[in-house]
Amino acid sequence: MEPILEVRNLSKHFGGITAVNNFSLQITEGEILGLIGPNGAGKTTLFNIITGFTKPNSGIVLFEGRNITKLKPHKIANMGLARTFQQARPFKRMLAIENVAVANFSGRALGRKDRGGDVLSKPLEALRRVNLVPPEDNLFKLGGEMSHGQTKRLDIARALVLEPKVLLLDEPFSGLGVIEMTIMSSVIQKLHEEGITVVIIEHKMRELMKLAEKLVVMNFGEKIAEGSPREIAENARVCEAYLGKEGSSLLA
Amino acid sequence: MVAADKLQEGIFSKRTIVLVLLVLLLGIPVFSRDFYILQVLVFANIAAIFGASWDILSGVTGIFSFGQALFFGAAAYMSAALNLFLGIPPFLTIPLGGVFGVAVGLAVAIPSLRLRGPYFAITSLIFPGILAGIIYMYPSITGGEAGIYGLSPISTDIVITYYASLFLMLASIFILLRIANSNTGLIFRSIRDDEDTAEATGINTTKYKFISFAISGFFAGIAGGFQAHLLMSISPFVFNTFYSFQAILVASLGGVGTIFGSVGGAYLLSFLNESLRGFAQFRVLILAIVMILVFRYLPEGIIRRITRHYNIRFGLWSGLKKLRRKN
Numbered sequence: 001m002e003p004i005l006e007v008r009n010l011s012k013h014f015g016g017i018t019a020v021n022n023f024s025l026q027i028t029e030g031e032i033l034g035l036i037g038p039n040g041a042g043k044t045t046l047f048n049i050i051t052g053f054t055k056p057n058s059g060i061v062l063f064e065g066r067n068i069t070k071l072k073p074h075k076i077a078n079m080g081l082a083r084t085f086q087q088a089r090p091f092k093r094m095l096a097i098e099n100v101a102v103a104n105f106s107g108r109a110l111g112r113k114d115r116g117g118d119v120l121s122k123p124l125e126a127l128r129r130v131n132l133v134p135p136e137d138n139l140f141k142l143g144g145e146m147s148h149g150q151t152k153r154l155d156i157a158r159a160l161v162l163e164p165k166v167l168l169l170d171e172p173f174s175g176l177g178v179i180e181m182t183i184m185s186s187v188i189q190k191l192h193e194e195g196i197t198v199v200i201i202e203h204k205m206r207e208l209m210k211l212a213e214k215l216v217v218m219n220f221g222e223k224i225a226e227g228s229p230r231e232i233a234e235n236a237r238v239c240e241a242y243l244g245k246e247g248s249s250l251l252a
Numbered sequence: 253m254v255a256a257d258k259l260q261e262g263i264f265s266k267r268t269i270v271l272v273l274l275v276l277l278l279g280i281p282v283f284s285r286d287f288y289i290l291q292v293l294v295f296a297n298i299a300a301i302f303g304a305s306w307d308i309l310s311g312v313t314g315i316f317s318f319g320q321a322l323f324f325g326a327a328a329y330m331s332a333a334l335n336l337f338l339g340i341p342p343f344l345t346i347p348l349g350g351v352f353g354v355a356v357g358l359a360v361a362i363p364s365l366r367l368r369g370p371y372f373a374i375t376s377l378i379f380p381g382i383l384a385g386i387i388y389m390y391p392s393i394t395g396g397e398a399g400i401y402g403l404s405p406i407s408t409d410i411v412i413t414y415y416a417s418l419f420l421m422l423a424s425i426f427i428l429l430r431i432a433n434s435n436t437g438l439i440f441r442s443i444r445d446d447e448d449t450a451e452a453t454g455i456n457t458t459k460y461k462f463i464s465f466a467i468s469g470f471f472a473g474i475a476g477g478f479q480a481h482l483l484m485s486i487s488p489f490v491f492n493t494f495y496s497f498q499a500i501l502v503a504s505l506g507g508v509g510t511i512f513g514s515v516g517g518a519y520l521l522s523f524l525n526e527s528l529r530g531f532a533q534f535r536v537l538i539l540a541i542v543m544i545l546v547f548r549y550l551p552e553g554i555i556r557r558i559t560r561h562y563n564i565r566f567g568l569w570s571g572l573k574k575l576r577r578k579n
Binding site for chain 2: 083095098
C-alpha cells in the first residue's frame with residue numbers, strides 16, 4: 001500500500017550541527033507511529049520539516065504522493081496534515097472556544113461543504129472529542145487560564161477542526177499528571193479508531209509502548225531502528241542509545 | 253477574572269452608555285461655540301482615529317509598530333498634494349490620502365514578514381525618518397523643511413469642522429470595532445497570541461498581516477489627511493517620533509486591543525495636555541508621571557478598566573452568548 005506520508009533522504013544542518021541526516025520514513029494510513037530517541041536526536045526538527053516550518057537542506061516530503069517540501073505551513077495544514085507543538089501553545093488571550101474556532105477559518109474548513117451556518121458546532125465537537133467539554137465552563141476559560149494538561153488537549157482540539165488525515169503530536173504526555181495521561185491516552189486511542197493516522201514524539205515510554213503499533217528510533221539525526229514496540233525494547237542498539245539496559249521491562 | 257464575568261454586563265446596558273456619550277458629543281457645540289475648546293476636541297478626534305489605527309495593527313494583530321507616523325504623514329502629504337496641485341476638495345483628498353496610507357501600509361508589511369516582534373518594532377521606528385529624509389531632498393516639490401502651505405480648510409466654521417471630525421471619528425471607530433470583533437478580528441488575535449500556532453491551524457498569516465497593515469494604514473491616513481486640512485499646512489514634523497508615540501499613548505491609556513479605548517485615551521490625553529498648560533515646563537514631566545502611574549496600576553488601560561464588564565463581539569459572540577444561556 002502506498003504510504004500516506006513519506007520522507008525521503010531528509011537532511012538538515014544548523015551551522016555545523018546535523019539535526020537530521022539522510023532520514024527516510026514511510027507512514028501507513030491509519031497507524032499510530034511512535035518516534036523516540038534521546039534529546040537532540042532531531043525528532044522535533046523532523047516534525048518541523050514535515051509541517052513546513054523548517055526547510056530541509058536536501059530530501060523531500062511526500063503527503064498522499066504530493067511533494068510538499070516547499071509549501072508553507074498553512075498550506076500543508078490545509079491539506080490535512082495537522083500538528084501540535086512540544087510546548088502547549090494556546091492563544092492565551094482568547095477563550096477556549098475561540099481558540100478552537102480559529103481553525104474554522106482555515107482554508108480547509110472554509111472549503112468544506114458541510115460547514116453550514118453554525119461556526120461553533122465543529123469547535124464544540126472537537127472540544128468534546130478531547131474531553132475538555134463537559135464541563136461547559138471550560139469553553140469560556142482563556143487559553144492562558146487553563147492548566148498545562150488542558151492546553152495540551154486544546155491544541156489537539158484545534159487541530160481536529162481541520163479534520164486532519166494525519167496528526168503529528170509532539171510530546172503529548174510531557175508534564176501531565178497520572179490522570180491526565182490516562183485521558184490523553186484514551187483521546188489518542190479514540191482518534192486512532194476514527195481512522196486518523198497519528199505520529200507521536202514521546203519520552204514517556206510506558207504510555208507510548210501501549211499506544212504505538214510501530215516505533216522508529218532516532219539518534220544523531222539518523223534512524224537507528226524501526227519495528228514493533230517489542231522488537232524495539234529488545235534491540236541492543238536502542239537500549240544502549242536511549243532506553244537503557246532494562247528496555248524490555250517497559251513492555252510490562 | 254471568573255469565566256462568567258466575560259459575558260456579564262454592567263449596570264447600564266451598552267446601548268444606554270453609547271447613546272448618552274453620543275448625545276454628549278453631538279451637543280457640545282450647543283453649550284459652547286468657543287473656538288479653543290472645539291479645536292482641542294477636533295484634535296482629540298483625530299488622535300482617537302490615529303490611536304485606533306495603531307491599535308488594530310499592534311493591539312489586535314500584535315505587530316508592534318513604533319512608526320505609525322509614517323502612514324499619518326505620508327497620507328497627509330498625499331492629501332496636501334492632491335488638494336494643492338490638482339484642486340481636489342478635502343472631502344475627497346482625505347479618503348484618497350487613506351488609500352495612499354493603504355499602499356504605504358502594504359509596503360511596510362513586507363519587512364514585517366521577516367522581522368518579528370521587537371525586531372520589527374525597532375525597524376519601524378526608522379521608516380518615518382526615511383520618508384522625512386526624502387521630503388528634505390526634494391524641496392522644490394515637497395516644500396522641504398518649511399512644508400506646504402495654503403491647503404483648503406475643512407470648513408471656515410469651527411462648528412462644522414467639529415462635526416466633520418466627530419463624524420469621521422465615530423465612523424472610523426465603528427468600522428474598526430466591527431473588524432476587530434469580527435471573524436477576521438479573531439484571526440488577527442490568533443496571530444497576536446501565537447503566529448506559529450495560527451499558521452499550523454491553516455491560517456494564511458501572511459495574508460492577514462497584509463490586511464491588518466492595509467486597514468491600519470487607511471485609518472492612520474485619513475487622520476493625517478484631516479489634520480493637514482485642519483492646519484491648512486503640512487511639514488516634515490508629522491514624521492516626528494512624537495506622532496508615533498502619540499498613537500501608542502492614546503491607545504495604551506484607553507486600553508490596548510479594545511479600539512474604543514483610543515477614544516477615551518485621546519480625550520483624556522487632550523484634557524491633560526490642555527489643563528496642564530499653566531505648568532509650562534513641568535507639563536511633560538507631569539504627563540509622564542501620570543502615564544507611569546496608569547501603566548503601573550491600570551496596565552489594561554483606564555477605559556478598559558471602567559468597561560471591563562462589557563464586551564463587544566460581532567462575530568462568534570452572538571453564538572457564544574446563546575451557548576452560555578443554554579448551560
